[in-house]
Amino acid sequence: MDYEQVLPYIPNLRRYARALVGDRDAADDLVQDTLERAVRKFHLWRPGNLRAWLFSIMHNVFVNQLKSRRPSPTEELDENHAGLAGTGDAGAAAQVRDLERGLASLSPEHREVLLMVGLEDMSYEEVSRALGVPMGTVMSRLSRARERLRRHLDGEPVPAGLKVVK
Amino acid sequence: MTKDEDLSRLLHERFDAVLVEPVPARLQLRAPSWIAGARAAAILTAGIAIGLAMPFAWKGAPVAPGAGAAAPAPLSARAARAHLVYAAEVRHPVEVDASQQDHLVAWLSKRLGTKLKVPVLADEGYELLGGRLLPGPDGPVAQFMYQEATGRRLTLYVSARSKSDGPTAFRFAQEGPVAVFYWIDGNWGYALSGEIDKPALSRISTAVYRQLNP
Numbered sequence: 001m002d003y004e005q006v007l008p009y010i011p012n013l014r015r016y017a018r019a020l021v022g023d024r025d026a027a028d029d030l031v032q033d034t035l036e037r038a039v040r041k042f043h044l045w046r047p048g049n050l051r052a053w054l055f056s057i058m059h060n061v062f063v064n065q066l067k068s069r070r071p072s073p074t075e076e077l078d079e080n081h082a083g084l085a086g087t088g089d090a091g092a093a094a095q096v097r098d099l100e101r102g103l104a105s106l107s108p109e110h111r112e113v114l115l116m117v118g119l120e121d122m123s124y125e126e127v128s129r130a131l132g133v134p135m136g137t138v139m140s141r142l143s144r145a146r147e148r149l150r151r152h153l154d155g156e157p158v159p160a161g162l163k164v165v166k
Numbered sequence: 167m168t169k170d171e172d173l174s175r176l177l178h179e180r181f182d183a184v185l186v187e188p189v190p191a192r193l194q195l196r197a198p199s200w201i202a203g204a205r206a207a208a209i210l211t212a213g214i215a216i217g218l219a220m221p222f223a224w225k226g227a228p229v230a231p232g233a234g235a236a237a238p239a240p241l242s243a244r245a246a247r248a249h250l251v252y253a254a255e256v257r258h259p260v261e262v263d264a265s266q267q268d269h270l271v272a273w274l275s276k277r278l279g280t281k282l283k284v285p286v287l288a289d290e291g292y293e294l295l296g297g298r299l300l301p302g303p304d305g306p307v308a309q310f311m312y313q314e315a316t317g318r319r320l321t322l323y324v325s326a327r328s329k330s331d332g333p334t335a336f337r338f339a340q341e342g343p344v345a346v347f348y349w350i351d352g353n354w355g356y357a358l359s360g361e362i363d364k365p366a367l368s369r370i371s372t373a374v375y376r377q378l379n380p
Contacts, residue, residue, distance in 0.1 A: 041250070064317070150168045153173075
């Protein structure tokens with residue numbers, strides 16, 4: 001068993017975590033917890049898709065964190081974002097803000113699928129394995145997540161999660 | 167209208183910078199120091215240390231000395247492995263959930279060929295989540311899972327007695343992070359597993375034993 005195998009995935013786990021929870025420190029906490037858990041459970045991994053396995057661990061850690069922490073960490077936008085966007089023009093900065101707000105407005109389930117596919121380029125099959133849900137669920141979540149984020153970016157009214165029946 | 171590819175491009179534009187950021191020290195885990203560091207930290211958090219040692223401990227354990235062929239793992243090890251695999255499942259911890267308890271018990275009893283009884287552990291703070299059927303060295307095995315309000319889980323593993331299972335005494339084993347109390351009763355082996363401390367598990371195991379042997 002070679003723990004070195006996990007190391008190449010750390011940058012991707014960090015990128016995904018940053019997009020998932022927004023805040024830099026909270027994202028690295030998530031990565032750290034994931035790595036620790038991966039070490040403990042490494043004996044359960046069977047040669048195969050290590051990336052999907054690591055993301056499945058991160059998913060479990062993330063879900064547990066959501067359960068234990070009431071306030072959503074996505075509400076806090078990373079201060080570093082402004083610095084990054086500051087190098088471009090005001091329009092680009094606004095777009096970055098929009099994207100972050102849009103992501104934060106998604107449900108955690110939708111955000112996970114959107115980021116695994118759109119940012120990490122994972123296949124539906126890998127996402128299905130990582131999240132422990134059927135492929136059909138992955139696809140329907142992805143399409144809803146994209147639709148919602150698109151509306152947000154295009155400035156269209158975003159329907160609330162719960163519809164009020166008149 | 168923002169297209170799917172545009173969404174993807176925006177995500178990459180915003181977040182790809184993270185890929186080239188220096189990895190913080192706390193995440194820079196070179197294998198040897200990583201393990202050594204974790205082992206050191208284990209003085210504070212025993213659970214992690216045992217978890218790390220476990221894959222190595224298990225390597226040789228199931229092989230009977232001199233036999234050459236692998237003997238079935240002992241009851242406690244099998245129960246602990248099954249616990250690790252399924253108690254960690256967020257979405258599918260059980261095959262049949264507790265809302266269909268009658269069906270669950272009837273089904274597993276039929277498959278194991280014995281009338282199973284499911285202990286009630288509400289007094290210990292654990293509710294039945296459900297159960298599943300697993301393969302064992304001597305036929306099917308039943309696993310019942312319980313959950314505490316905090317989300318902590320226990321599993322009760324019921325398996326046909328294996329020739330290698332030894333005497334009927336009530337015994338304790340620490341299998342990596344998992345504590346296991348196990349005993350043989352007639353033709354059946356029982357093991358209660360959880361990532362909890364020995365005294366607490368002992369108390370609950372006693373409750374399980376009493377309910378199974380009124």
